[in-house]
Amino acid sequence: MTAAVFFGCxxxxxxxxxxxxxxxxxxxxxxxxxxxxxxxxxxxSLLLASLVWFISVQISNKESVSQQKGLLIFGVVLSVxxxxxxxxxxxxxxxxxxxGLLALSQEETMPISIRQLAYVSGLGFGFMSGAFSVVNIxxxxxxxxxxxxxxxxxxxxxxxxxxxxxxxxxxxxxxIIFFDGCEKQRxxxxxxxxxxxxxxxxxTFQNPQYVSSLVPTYIVMFFMGVWAFYTAxxxxxxxxLCLTCKDKDFLLANHRxx
Amino acid sequence: xxxxxxxxxxxxxxxxxxxxxxxxxxxxxxxLNSTHQIGCQSSLSGDVGVLHVLESEExxxxxxxxxxxxxxxxxxxxxxxxRSVMMKLKNGFSRVAGVAVVEPTSNPPDGFSPxxxxxxxxxxxxxxxxxxxxxxxxxxxxxxxxNGLSYEEFDxxxxxxxxxxxxxxxxxxxxxxxxxxxxxxxxxxxxxxQLSSHMSAVTSxxxxxxxxxxxxxxxxxxxxxxxxxxxxxxxxQNGHKANESVIIVSARLDSRSFFSEIGPGAESAASGLVTxxxxxxxxxxxxQDAQLDRTIFYTFFHGETFxxxxxxxxxxxMEKNQFPIDLDNVHSVLxxxxxxxxxSSNLWLHTDPVSMRNSSIQEExxxxxxxxNSAAAGLNVxxxxxxxxxxxxxxxxxxxxxxxxxxxVVIEDYNSSFSNKYFQSMFDNADSLNVxxxxxxxxxxxxxxxxxxxxxxxxxATMVARALFIQAxxxxxxxxxxxxxxxxxxxVEQQASLPTILVKYLLANLTGTAVNVTQENCKNQKESxxxxxxKHLYNYFWVPGAAPPNSTERxxxxxxxxxxxxxxxxxxxxxxxxxxxxxxxxxxxRWKEIKGRxxxxxxxxxxxxxxxxxxxxxxxxxxxxxxxxxxxxxLFSSGREPTSATY
Numbered sequence: 001m002t003a004a005v006f007f008g009c010x011x012x013x014x015x016x017x018x019x020x021x022x023x024x025x026x027x028x029x030x031x032x033x034x035x036x037x038x039x040x041x042x043x044x045s046l047l048l049a050s051l052v053w054f055i056s057v058q059i060s061n062k063e064s065v066s067q068q069k070g071l072l073i074f075g076v077v078l079s080v081x082x083x084x085x086x087x088x089x090x091x092x093x094x095x096x097x098x099x100g101l102l103a104l105s106q107e108e109t110m111p112i113s114i115r116q117l118a119y120v121s122g123l124g125f126g127f128m129s130g131a132f133s134v135v136n137i138x139x140x141x142x143x144x145x146x147x148x149x150x151x152x153x154x155x156x157x158x159x160x161x162x163x164x165x166x167x168x169x170x171x172x173x174x175x176i177i178f179f180d181g182c183e184k185q186r187x188x189x190x191x192x193x194x195x196x197x198x199x200x201x202x203x204t205f206q207n208p209q210y211v212s213s214l215v216p217t218y219i220v221m222f223f224m225g226v227w228a229f230y231t232a233x234x235x236x237x238x239x240x241l242c243l244t245c246k247d248k249d250f251l252l253a254n255h256r257x258x
Numbered sequence: 259x260x261x262x263x264x265x266x267x268x269x270x271x272x273x274x275x276x277x278x279x280x281x282x283x284x285x286x287x288x289x290l291n292s293t294h295q296i297g298c299q300s301s302l303s304g305d306v307g308v309l310h311v312l313e314s315e316e317x318x319x320x321x322x323x324x325x326x327x328x329x330x331x332x333x334x335x336x337x338x339x340x341r342s343v344m345m346k347l348k349n350g351f352s353r354v355a356g357v358a359v360v361e362p363t364s365n366p367p368d369g370f371s372p373x374x375x376x377x378x379x380x381x382x383x384x385x386x387x388x389x390x391x392x393x394x395x396x397x398x399x400x401x402x403x404x405n406g407l408s409y410e411e412f413d414x415x416x417x418x419x420x421x422x423x424x425x426x427x428x429x430x431x432x433x434x435x436x437x438x439x440x441x442x443x444x445x446x447x448x449x450x451x452q453l454s455s456h457m458s459a460v461t462s463x464x465x466x467x468x469x470x471x472x473x474x475x476x477x478x479x480x481x482x483x484x485x486x487x488x489x490x491x492x493x494x495q496n497g498h499k500a501n502e503s504v505i506i507v508s509a510r511l512d513s514r515s516f517f518s519e520i521g522p523g524a525e526s527a528a529s530g531l532v533t534x535x536x537x538x539x540x541x542x543x544x545x546q547d548a549q550l551d552r553t554i555f556y557t558f559f560h561g562e563t564f565x566x567x568x569x570x571x572x573x574x575x576m577e578k579n580q581f582p583i584d585l586d587n588v589h590s591v592l593x594x595x596x597x598x599x600x601x602s603s604n605l606w607l608h609t610d611p612v613s614m615r616n617s618s619i620q621e622e623x624x625x626x627x628x629x630x631n632s633a634a635a636g637l638n639v640x641x642x643x644x645x646x647x648x649x650x651x652x653x654x655x656x657x658x659x660x661x662x663x664x665x666x667v668v669i670e671d672y673n674s675s676f677s678n679k680y681f682q683s684m685f686d687n688a689d690s691l692n693v694x695x696x697x698x699x700x701x702x703x704x705x706x707x708x709x710x711x712x713x714x715x716x717x718x719a720t721m722v723a724r725a726l727f728i729q730a731x732x733x734x735x736x737x738x739x740x741x742x743x744x745x746x747x748x749x750v751e752q753q754a755s756l757p758t759i760l761v762k763y764l765l766a767n768l769t770g771t772a773v774n775v776t777q778e779n780c781k782n783q784k785e786s787x788x789x790x791x792x793k794h795l796y797n798y799f800w801v802p803g804a805a806p807p808n809s810t811e812r813x814x815x816x817x818x819x820x821x822x823x824x825x826x827x828x829x830x831x832x833x834x835x836x837x838x839x840x841x842x843x844x845x846x847x848r849w850k851e852i853k854g855r856x857x858x859x860x861x862x863x864x865x866x867x868x869x870x871x872x873x874x875x876x877x878x879x880x881x882x883x884x885x886x887x888x889x890x891x892x893l894f895s896s897g898r899e900p901t902s903a904t905y
Contacts, residue, residue, distance in 0.1 A: 010872065145857025149275075
């Protein structure tokens with residue numbers, strides 16, 4: 001659809017993720033490393049899932065539409081489960097690495113906390129997932145045409161971009177909740193993460209009715225965001241303090257060395 | 259995860275949702291000569307325009323003035339592809355993105371010729387110095403239907419489309435999205451098309467030949483002339499051949515149309531070409547048995563449409579002693595022009611009035627015409643001369659006359675202007691020759707059926723063959739055995755534009771003989787191990803042959819003939835003089851890719867809105883993140899584990 005749409009959709013899809021990266025991760029090399037490692041873990045999970053799906057499609061009957069649809073659903077579910085499995089695997093790896101890092105380093109405190117790792121790894125998963133969701137669509141949005149000659153909805157690019165933004169943010173929230181659940185042995189939280197991930201992925205089967213897939217996704221994202229905020233140590237009181245700019249007093253009262 | 263309906267693993271499903279590629283795309287390409295460029299040009303990545311199906315010439319106002327969503331891509335039926343419509347579109351002030359012309363299923367009944375009214379008027383023999391009153395078609399316009407479209411320059415792409423599924427999709431898309439309803443403007447998204455035919459060469463031949471040294475942008479038009487003497491001549495020895503008197507009988511091989519690579523030329527080229535092939539075949543035995551005083555030189559010129567490329571090259575070679583014979587060897591010239599449409603079997607013999615002022619030339623021409631008359635006796639064809647003083651029609655013979663006066667006759671089926679209503683257009687096909695089959699014939703039966711057109715061409719070929727025999731000094735009594743094969747003439751209806759290489763091999767088969775030579779020797783141009791002479795006189799082709807019914811091994815044989823070929827390129831390119839007006843200077847531009855595709859376009863406002871939303875999301879998320887990260891230690895302070903001092 002031209003460069004305007006390309007840039008518009010890129011900013012919509014990756015705007016929040018890029019700004020988060022710029023302001024919270026880019027300055028700390030350790031966080032960057034763990035972000036990229038997280039992205040890599042997501043990539044491996046995708047590789048495995050696509051391998052299984054590819055083989056099953058080749059074996060299956062390519063003519064039967066219902067079988068192909070069933071295979072697609074199977075593929076989606078398998079991919080979600082594999083992603084969460086790899087999130088857990090990454091968590092285990094990070095625990096081990098953190099202990100090792102602590103043993104090696106001269107300082108007494110851990111260079112990076114599990115909470116930060118949760119945030120960073122979630123964002124890493126989100127980046128890679130977003131990239132694979134939307135980059136091919138962005139590439140085609142540069143040309144002069146828009147979707148629709150065969151009757152598809154015109155809002156394909158825009159809704160894909162918004163969906164991607166939601167997915168990236170969701171991965172970040174899921175990362176925080178998941179790691180916290182694993183730390184505190186709260187398996188209900190872990191199950192909730194898996195369940196909502198499945199829910200959001202299966203919501204996309206509603207496309208091209210974009211309203212019925214985007215709106216529930218954003219509702220889920222909002223709730224997940226609130227949950228992750230509380231998990232990360234936020235509270236309503238802190239929020240009020242920040243918003244009413246009484247934070248300076250609070251800082252002075254609770255001054256601790258960084 | 260978005261696409262449920264596309265299950266193929268290798269397809270780019272997003273691209274398929276947006277674009278429909280056009281399968282059959284025939285563009286008009288850019289040609290350049292010493293001063294101008296003609297043809298069409300598109301921008302580098304292609305021109306995009308909103309589709310508009312042109313209903314009439316008045317509807318042009320919508321495209322040029324009233325329509326709200328320029329630029330437009332105009333789709334028109336070929337009945338609207340006229341000079342007035344195209345000239346109006348040409349001056350469209352960038353509201354026209356391109357034109358697509360839909361090929362009709364039958365030829366337009368009133369005729370159509372995009373060529374000029376006076377073909378090759380600057381490179382023929384008539385000029386201010388030679389027959390000044392006859393130059394530039396002052397006495398008669400040879401191609402009265404010509405509208406000159408092929409020689410105009412357009413700055414948008416023009417494509418030709420068949421009336422097939424893609425065109426149906428186009429029309430359907432236009433009906434669904436682009437048609438104004440009740441006088442109101444159509445709403446976005448609108449159906450649009452992109453045509454790419456970017457030509458690399460610009461301005462003129464001297465410019466593009468100069469730029470060729472940096473990057474190849476154009477190529478001179480070139481192909482091959484084919485010639486075969488009726489008795490073997492030493493072809494490795496160039497220059498004058500002592501005691502050789504040669505009758506050149508020629509036809510042209512090429513034709514063109516407005517669109518590139520379509521040039522059926524059934525009447526303009528194929529009719530003469532096939533007649534000459536048939537005549538050569540008919541004369542094979544006669545010329546071998548009888549001892550003739552003169553040699554008959556069958557010649558097929560290429561590139562005659564573009565200012566006589568082939569014939570000017572051959573004359574140039576003869577002048578420069580780079581040809582096995584030279585102009586002193588040439589006794590007379592007989593040219594077979596357009597002969598497919600002779601109604602009531604009348605053929606016209608055109609001569610050059612200026613050279614006929616010389617009494618010896620006049621006598622020779624009268625002799626030739628008398629021979630043609632006696633050859634026509636007893637056949638279903640009659641020959642006449644135009645009674646008035648008029649120039650020769652556009653013919654290769656004019657290039658010979660430019661060198662020096664020769665006696666010569668050009669055989670055509672018209673008197674003062676072409677009977678071909680589709681000269682150098684894509685409609686000059688079998689239909690224009692009125693080829694018709696009886697109903698209820700299968701394609702195989704059609705192949706073997708001899709149509710009336712074939713019969714009449716065979717008559718012409720027989721007459722030409724007999725006349726040549728007499729002209730070459732043969733006995734008049736022996737001519738009755740010379741007869742052209744009608745089935746052979748069926749070629750003209752099968753494939754109107756014959757490629758050069760096919761004509762070469764056909765001529766070899768028709769005028770040569772099969773000889774008992776091994777494949778190895780045949781390919782090395784000799785008849786036996788020690789033979790060193792034959793390659794100067796003959797050309798040997800190995801024919802793989804057909805496999806007999808009981809085996810898979812093909813029955814090959816060696817054909818020995820006198821068929822040769824020489825390069826048909828304008829002497830201007832050999833002399834590297836690209837501004838000359840003496841010779842053809844035509845070149846064709848190079849291009850990277852030719853393609854077209856159909857899609858929907860969204861309104862500019864929606865695109866800007868998307869960009870605005872994107873920038874808004876980016877800026878607001880930057881702001882929000884900055885605020886949150888600066889206040890992070892407050893926001894995330896509760897529930898802090900005692901072990902981690904860093905937040």
